[in-house]
Amino acid sequence: MKDFGSDKKNVVQANLDAQKIAFAPIMFQAAKSLRNLGILEYLFQNNKATINTIATELNLSVYGVKVLLEAGLSLEMVYLKDDEFILTKTGYFILRDKMTNINMDFTQDVNYLAINHLEESIVNGKPEGLKELGDWDTVYIGLSELPEKIKKSWFDFDHFYSDYTFPEIMPILFGNKPKSFLDVGGNTGKFSMQCANYDPTVKITILDLPGQAAVARKNIAEAGFEDRISAIDTNLLDNTIPFPKGFDIIWMSQFIDCFSLEEISGLFKRAYDAMTDDASFYILETFWDLQKFQASTYSLHATSLYFTAVANGNSQMFHSEDILAVIEKAGFVVDELHEMIGMSHTLIKCKKK
Known part of the structure; x- marks a missing residue:
């Protein structure tokens, strides 16, 4: 495959990226929750808002909105100015970009539980995560039998x-x-x-x-x-x-x-x-x-x-x-x-x- 990539990051950036990987599954769920619970949509429609305002308008707890938006800061989906949260370009992609949403739903509905079996799959040479979806040798055999939500995400x-x-x-x-x-x-x-x-x-x-x-x-x-x-x-x-x-x-x-x-x-x-x-x-x-x-x-x-x-x-x-x-x-x-x-x-x- 000849050459691909390099290792030119400084230590601080490398460490940050390593932590992003370490916490990736948790932060993925935070991003999905910010999208699904309407928090990103509210920021998009109103330009900026405080935690209390969002919690009141969306009928969510202040605590729940707070932990999600603080995670959103590290995800660079929102930024904070004068105690108000503002949607970033990345946040907009999570909210509105069709490709991003299809990829996220595919990751959540088809892969999220199954990918926990990746190591087994590598060692055994077969798709060990497939058992999270059904009892088939390959996913293709079972496509027509998948639950509707999973099937939709797969075909989308x-x-x-x-x-x-x-x-x-x-x-x-x-x-x-x-x-x-x-x-x-x-x-x-x-x-x-x-x-x-x-x-x-x-x-x-x-x-x-x-x-x-x-x-x-x-x-x-x-x-x-x-x-x-x-x-x-x-x-x-x-x-x-x-x-x-x-x-x-x-x-x-x-x-x-x-x-x-x-x-x-x-x-x-x-x-x-x-x-x-x-x-x-x-x-x-x-x-x-x-x-x-x-x-x-x-x-x-x-x-x-x-x-x-x-x-x-x-x-x-x-x-x-x-x-x-x-x-x-x-x-x-x-x-x-x-x-x-x-x-x-x-x-x-x-x-x-």
């Missing part, structure tokens, strides 16, 4: 980042007027339906686990696309099951981060075997080394630990060089590479050698 997180890519990738994907797509790991069918909306003639087949394929069929039927989109139940990890042939494009979106490099190699090999010489293989993924902003890299590194402790125990948000090596090993050449698609994605177009 999953869809938020991919949704931003659709307007940019459609002209690229349909530039050569493909007639058929194989959407591997199509999940709820959202991408396939976007394609059907974009091109009124394209036909699409989704490959996914039975639970996800059933959800996709329901969504497809409700949208009226049964004549152009179908779904096939399959075990994507069974390398003895070939991918169906005859498609102009094989598509994997935010999909390979759900698998180990060895498993990805098997998926790519089956894609290769299913393709004609004229077909294209597209991969849409977030690579932590190709991010424009540090916040994106930080978020991706954190998301990798979700995969370790909750999702499956063996996958992550990859460095681009890891996946490019698997692409080459499978027999593909990279025909096009589009960076910074949407918020943080890279689109890779592969062809057979």
Whole structure:
């Protein structure tokens, strides 16, 4: 991975950052409470306020508002001037930024209890935290059975980042007027339906686990696309099951981060075997080394630990060089590479050698 980062902090800053890590789970809950109890919203609407005023207006105890706002000072979500608290830019992001709120809800609802099993997951090589959500081997098997609040936070997180890519990738994907797509790991069918909306003639087949394929069929039927989109139940990890042939494009979106490099190699090999010489293989993924902003890299590194402790125990948000090596090993050449698609994605177009 060559070089990344440095160690140029002074001792005082390093110590402060170490304490932020030491108390991070506690302070996360303080930030969430400031948001959920309406304290940040009140400061936003009224510009500034005292503890007593906030407590009275929100029907909270003075003590409760006091400890949360004092934590908010160290979190730099608020600052204090003349005994009145004022919302900072960071506080505004916690209150209003959609991405931040989706990430926080995903952390709370899906990961907060489960991530306590991270060490076990590393040692045992399986997602030991998943038992906090249900009795499955991977989270994907149980997605359709998750409690509604947890399911909503999971899908909001999953869809938020991919949704931003659709307007940019459609002209690229349909530039050569493909007639058929194989959407591997199509999940709820959202991408396939976007394609059907974009091109009124394209036909699409989704490959996914039975639970996800059933959800996709329901969504497809409700949208009226049964004549152009179908779904096939399959075990994507069974390398003895070939991918169906005859498609102009094989598509994997935010999909390979759900698998180990060895498993990805098997998926790519089956894609290769299913393709004609004229077909294209597209991969849409977030690579932590190709991010424009540090916040994106930080978020991706954190998301990798979700995969370790909750999702499956063996996958992550990859460095681009890891996946490019698997692409080459499978027999593909990279025909096009589009960076910074949407918020943080890279689109890779592969062809057979």
